[in-house]
Amino acid sequence: MTCIKLRFTPFALAIALFSPTIYTDLSTGSAEAAEIVVPSQVALINDAIEQGWRDYEIRPASEADDATWCRRVYLDILGRIPTLEELNAFLADRGSGKRAKLVNTLLYDDRFTEEYAGHWGTIWTNILIGRSGGTERRTLINRDGMQKYLRDAFAQNKPYNDLVYELVTAVGSTKPGTKNFNGAVNFLVEKVNEEKAVLATSSTSRILLGQQVQCTQCHNHPFNQWKQQKFWEFNSFFRQTRSLRRFVDGTRDIDHAELINEDFAGEAGDAEDALVFYELRNGLTRVAYPVFTDGTEIAKSGYVSDVNRRDELGRLVLQSEFLDKMIVNRMWAHFLGFGFTKPVDDLGPHNAASHPELLDELGKEVRQHSYDLKQLITWITLSRPYQLSAVLGKANEIDDPSIGEMPKFSRFYLRQMSAEQLYQSLVTATGAGAAGSYEEQEQQRRKWMRQFVVAFGTDEGGEATTFDGSIPQALMLFNGDLTKNATSTKTGSFLDRIQKGGRSTRERLTSLFMAAVARRPTKNEVSVAGKLYVARKNNELEMLQDMWWALINSNEFIMQH
């Protein structure tokens, strides 16, 4: 294996990307090779990012080698590291444009559809209902329902605008298998019930449009153009909506919930003129009707037969340019580690973007390309910033967003895997999870995830994760069951298979390093392995076990790089 030597210069890559090249046909989704040109959006990204480097007089990091890049793109697109076989297959490919080919395969080859959908379904479940949504007692949310809806949507590559429209306007039941099941309702089902749908208001505007409005519920915020009035106008769109509890027969246990639209009489009791009241900080009362963020008004009637307020909201959201920018920013942050803004879901005028024109342009491209997320992923993963290595050098020292600098994307920013990525990586790379049906595996995974969630004790369901590089995470990786399974030496285990393959101890050690961190061991690491071999009284399997334990506990393993 000569993976390390396969690195090619940025310029070589640029040529590979811009010359017409063999490429899989995107439209049919087949693996048949067809002549197509690398999408022009890649150049759009590269031009804007490189201009930034020139402006700040920095030189980007060198290009990541193929093995590192392969690990990176599997983690970002499928949510796990590649298996040893997958990594080796990529390294063995001598064809031009192999990176583009791999992206294409991960996105369009049927073998990966399920993993792709599972990964993005999980990401979006966490965005829409948090990591604890649907896990508390007496919750209305059905987490399986949310996940099923999203998994199906990503499996068929549902256009993003359709996804958003469905989430905003959904009616039906939360639970798979019940009458009127519509998993999309799980986004709003709990958020419309509490406190006059305040949470539905702030979540919808923040997650889908990048508008942070939660503070303007109570007062005009000094740093935000949103005013209290706008909050309650946006809120008015949700006031025909209600969640109904459906109980298990003969008990008061909630079986599921149903999200419905019904006539809204308004807070003054006149459905023809269905207004809401809100209170200014000086105690005065004001009224609000549904008005979209851009000032577009809809009819004031509260009768659903006159005007379905959430359908109108859905329509208006789809017209907003913030819809486009928000998805671009979110996807960019997913792949590059930082968004064009920080936080990623605040696109307000008070929060300047690092590359505002690029954000705009990419937003327009997404709209023109029917909100096809797989195309957006292709543009980003083939762009130059995504090819760079994760090295902070002298020539780009100022490019450090972790200390509050605007990101310049002149290197790949190191970041920790998510808990889900870690779990999935160990399951796929080492079979650490138990077998069983999808549901059983999902239950196991969820149980494992729960140990890291800490709730804040507020009505808004605020939460944090202890999977943040702190001690509980380290303890889990040192001693937890997942690690025990991953380092098992039982017949048929990953380590057992490694030990039965390969021509020499050295080669088997190399396989371990490739599988975990996509590189060969250094001289020093080989020598440590030698010492361990002696300490284990020449038991090679136990030495491999020690090294594998060390590898999966290392920063290099837990980091996306």
Place this chain on the structure above:
Amino acid sequence: MTNHWQTPAGMTRRHFMSHLAGSSAAYAASLSMGSSIYAFADELKQKRRSAIMLWMGGGPATIDLWDLKPGSPTGGPFRPISTTGNMQICEHLPLMAQQMKHMSVVRSMSTREADHDRGRYYMHTGYVPNPNITHPSYGSVIAHELMSQRPELEIPPFVSIGGASEGPGFLGMAWSPFSVSSNGRIRNLQMSLEESRLMQRMAALNMIEQSFSKRTRDLPAVEHSKVLKKTYDLMTSDQMEAFKVDEEPDDVKERYGTNGFGQGCLLARRLVEAGVPFIEVDLGGWDNHQGIHTILKDDKLPTLDKAMSALIEDLNARGLLQDTVVMWMGEFGRTPNINAQAGRDHFARAWSCVVGGADIQGGLAIGETSPDGSAVVTEPFSSEDLMTTVVKGLGISSEKTFTSKNGRPMKIAGGGKIIKDLLG
């Protein structure tokens, strides 16, 4: 092959680890830090300061607890009662009334953050949220400043019980809160193999860690190594006994209250005794937009009253209160106006925090709000002011300045002013 691999008898774990780390200057430095000041440990032990924060997640209605407004339309149904301090408090806190000689109520808190996330951040750090920098929270700052008083401490210096607290910001992951549940049980603490083999694995691990840190030169990689070391220390430390709150006698557990918060406060006392400089104990469920007075009377106040009074009484009886600051706060207060659902909404303009212990004066009511509770009528105090005062009350200089990662000087506690009456 050297004898590192056999762990010679008589060689302590720490000693062994520093041998292993010999190849790496950075690792060795982090290991040797403790020993140089170890000689002074005994003297320093005499003045080992700690702080306990009781965090009321959701934003408690301080108008119903510490600053009642009987007779005002905003006053609600609760009556005030006299205390051993120079103030009255809610009738549903009778045990706390006995302890108020040790605690002071700052009734003139006036802040601007009435959103949960922003309020939690602001009250924990003394800084308003800023997208470009993350500030260290109380626990990280105080642990960082007080660690030199306890070189022998092997368990994390910042423990958060039953909640997430806030993070270390630019001080780095090594100062992040160690979150445990109130029963003190810690997941995955049990080593799955003998210590000598674990140490050998650690040596291999260190080598991989160092080479990655050196190659990328990026902070997350370096921080990871520091956390690994702390984790290893903790796994092999006898001091972890402090977490075994179950071993307390039944009558003590009963006195604190046999619920999560009660046991959390008891655990906090054990951790103070073990030398942990900062502990946060969380009690959530104060976000009472509906039916507030029933919830307070039947659930929140009895739980709080028992646990908080037991903690203060116990710390005092053990002579620990004179070196331990106890503070009570949430993100903000709640509206004087009672809404249509018989609840109170978020309100930051006029509310109360409670603080006492160490050099902080007890028994005082600081500041005053208007007769309906809607405004502060005396000098208003901020999170920065309170934090500066607490820091000073622990004997840390309030002039202390940190340097953030981008080289910006940052005053401890946002450079607030000292609430003079509290420091006597």
